[in-house]
Amino acid sequence: MMRLASTARATLAAFLLAAFAFVLIGPLANLALWSVAERWYTPYKLPVVYGTRYWEQVFRPTGDAMASLGTSVWIAVLTVIVALALSIPAGYALARLKLPARAFFMILFLLPQAFPSVAIYINVARIFYQLGINGTVFAVVLVHAAHGLVYSVWIAAAAFGAVDRDLELAARNIGASPLKAFFSVTLPLAAPGIIASGIFVFLESLDEFTGTFFVGVPQVTTLPLLLYNAAMGGNYQVASITALILLVPSVLFMLFIERFLRADVLAKVGA
């Protein structure tokens, strides 16, 4: 009886694991296959001709892909700078000061995520158009930063919250000004969390489509926009390769989180 139950459980676990692997790896395998398929049409279950022609096309220095990768990275870097410049002071304030409206501020940063993004971005695009900044990198950075702030502020608040108050007071006690104590004690101790939030914002920006589409097109072409254009044009090879390129930083980020971020910081996110 016991043996039967355990066999059933093992079978179920194996089944679930296989289903999970299929869901996770299936699309990736499909992407990989498409990226090396030079010819692939309907009756065939697998590509007819394999080759790296499209990889060469994407990585050609004069190609659209490299240019939009450059634009994407540049926008992501600027977005991280803007988001951290706001989220470090905001996160510290939310973690340390007993603000009466603390919950209100936490929700405020969540708001951009709470409504359908298309509706928001259409209005943002209209306002940016009136301001004459539509179609600029600056406009795209603003949109990406607003989107990324919820993560960076919440994670920064958690990272600062995990730094023991006494560590800061000890620095003050021994003669450090509030600013000096912040930069020599609090910030270095919160750094892993802050860096993680920066990477997260970077990835979000790299990946962002809707906002870029509304405020950036046609002057600003990021990698996701290129992917969209390629896919719409039926060029699945370029779309797949672009998607695979976008995947690399995400995997690196997961490894970083796993390696450096302490569980007590993660536990405080949003608290």
Next chain:
Amino acid sequence: MQVETQPKTGSGAAISVRGLEVAYSGTRVLHGIDLDFAPGSFTALLGSSGCGKTTLLRSLSGFVPVEAGSIVVGGKDIAGLPPEKRGMAMVFQSYALWPHMTVLQNIGYGLKLRGKSKAEIAARVAEVLSFLGLSGYEERKVTALSGGQRQRVALGRALAIDPGILLLDEPLSNLDAKIRMTMRHEIRAIQQRLGLTAVHVTHDREEAMTMADRLVIMQAGHIAQVGTPEEVYDRPASAFVANFMGAENVLPLSVERGEGQAAIAAGQARATLAGEAAAALPNGEALAYFRDDVASLDAHDAVAAGGDLVVPGTIAARAYPGGIYRYKVEAAGRQITVDDAGRHELGTKVGLRIPLQRLHIFPATEAGIAA
């Protein structure tokens, strides 16, 4: 600037606290504290949790905003100054060492802030470390140290800046018993050698008694008594202090004061007290507080004599903590703890012989809270 090769002696500063009031979000924690700390003295703030002793220390260090009152150090009121301008160094209960810094960086931090050169810092840190018996630990990570070593580094960080005032916030409570004993003597010896004014917060009575020149017993945001360990132990000013200092047995008495003497009754038992001791007694209903070693067991029909009260009772419980037996005796409607060398069976009728001289007697109305 020259590096001091020898720690300064007699560098302690005087602190004068007047009418200090502190409140946390509307709840008053300190109700007008007046207290003076002499230069080079070692004062222990003692009390149960929530009595305000830690708040008093933290308001001295500037971590807690003061509502009213003054803290005068060196002729200057520092009550409104931020922590970094107060010239006090604190040792935290949690040690509060910076985990991203080495021992050298931790101890040298205060010196670096004061613009000392690398060589000066290294020399001073080496000096402090040798002083604390941690020579050669400069490059260790503080996370790799044992509890006792962390405690010493935390002390070293405070001492490195030559503070006039050393604040100790339960610095020994996270150490195990054996190291705690050693550190008590070490901290006391260092304080004496450097002549620092030390303020030590603790809830451990023995720790306070063995380390400090002077105890300040605190109760609900007020000072209950200030005195040397002997004064506070032998002549508690209130029932609360007596109880807190270990006089945990309570015996209800009724006192009738006459000419030059007083008649004392506890249940059926009676005794008289004459002279100075009698004059100090409150008239009427009273409560007597005394320690476990005060009463002794006698025959239940023993004759009261020489200012002793003999209260009849029954042995209700017995324990053997080692060396002597500890009994719970039902007498005068109370349970009294008595130490005795002999072994007696439960239920034995005994007489509790209680020398009146060693009782701390307070009027029942005033003592009621602590009983």
